[in-house]
Amino acid sequence: MKKVLLLSCLAIFAVVLTQCSSSKKAAKAQTITYATNIQPIISSNCSPCHFPDKGRARALNTYDAVKSNINDIISRIEKHPGDRGFMPMKRERLSDSTINIFKQWRDGGLTE
């Protein structure tokens, strides 16, 4: 009887352990990357103007282009409609949480 109790304690312990480690993995998966987070925001909000095949504004359609313009991009999207240089031009301001994704990406080291 004692053995059964001991075994079930061990089983519970094991379940708790695996749940802890999988939640850690989930937190790690939240690293902001260009491919997963940034690129989709740019293609839906900054096209066609910043895509060279369609628009004439500076290209922002590649990782390298976005990376090297990141400070400009953040300062433009932090402005408000009506401010000089506000982006996305003639559209609504991005939400604060979307703007934060760009900042987290920059602060996290601009992961590709």
Ligand code: HEC
């Ligand atoms: C309707 C077209 C249009 C959209 C949409 C648009 N832009 Fe622009 N953008 C322009 C034009 C035109 C310029 C050049 C004029 C200027 O500097 O304001 C520009 C300039 C910029 C610049 C400065 C680049 C330079 O040449 O110095 C940045 C950075 C920028 N845009 C970022 C963005 C981002 C980020 C988005 C999406 C969130 C966006 N833009 C959406 C048209 C657009």
